[in-house]
Amino acid sequence: MDLAYPVERSKTTQTRLVLPPDTNHLQTIFGGKVLSYIDEIAALTAMKHCNHAVVTASIDSVDFLSSATVGDALYLEAFVASTGRTSMEIYVKVHSNNLLTGEEKLTTESFLTMVAVDEYGKPVPVPKIIPSSEEEKRLFETAAARKENRKNRGLIGRDKSKK
Numbered sequence: 001m002d003l004a005y006p007v008e009r010s011k012t013t014q015t016r017l018v019l020p021p022d023t024n025h026l027q028t029i030f031g032g033k034v035l036s037y038i039d040e041i042a043a044l045t046a047m048k049h050c051n052h053a054v055v056t057a058s059i060d061s062v063d064f065l066s067s068a069t070v071g072d073a074l075y076l077e078a079f080v081a082s083t084g085r086t087s088m089e090i091y092v093k094v095h096s097n098n099l100l101t102g103e104e105k106l107t108t109e110s111f112l113t114m115v116a117v118d119e120y121g122k123p124v125p126v127p128k129i130i131p132s133s134e135e136e137k138r139l140f141e142t143a144a145a146r147k148e149n150r151k152n153r154g155l156i157g158r159d160k161s162k163k
């Protein structure tokens with residue numbers, strides 16, 4: 001597909017509040033809860049980019065860098081880092097903010113692969129991206145190395161008979 005859109009067009013942000021049911025006995029948020037927020041914002045971003053339904057093909061990496069505590073705000077930001085023929089690599093970062101002190105920390109970084117699909121679940125081509133900020137360009141330029149890592153993990157190009 002020759003169509004290309006600026007990364008900014010589908011960039012998505014969300015704010016969440018860390019609530020008691022989402023935390024462990026240390027009052028810090030469960031990783032799985034953060035992951036569900038990440039999966040949702042990645043899907044929204046991908047759908048905004050390609051204007052199709054999408055499925056999560058893989059959560060390629062997730063790094064929990066610091067914890068967030070009950071009462072903190074979570075600021076999620078997601079954008080398309082690179083595209084394939086039918087897949088979109090989405091980068092998500094999550095900052096926590098202690099609303100009482102104003103302290104803000106990067107808590108989580110993640111890369112996910114979302115695939116655009118038609119009404120039968122069959123992959124369909126997606127537009128390319130036009131990165132503009134330094135961060136967008138850096139992630140775009142390093143996408144091939146991350147793709148190679150995914151291949152080495154055996155997640156791409158695996159023997160379909162073993163599905």
Ligand SMILES: CC(C)(COP(=O)(O)OP(=O)(O)OC[C@H]1O[C@@H](n2cnc3c(N)ncnc32)[C@H](O)[C@@H]1OP(=O)(O)O)[C@@H](O)C(=O)NCCC(=O)NCCS
Pocket residue numbers: 055056057058083084085086087088113115117121122123150155156157
């Ligand atoms: C993702 C899915 C649509 C791929 O279907 P498929 O028949 O393997 O399609 P293809 O082999 O043509 O691959 C389509 C694209 O997905 C990518 N892909 C497939 N599996 C992948 C994986 N595990 N990780 C990363 N990318 C993957 C391919 O590289 C290809 O990208 P490209 O077109 O940009 O080159 C299919 O495996 C699926 O529906 N999976 C379940 C998704 C789901 O339900 N997710 C919710 C959580 S369970």
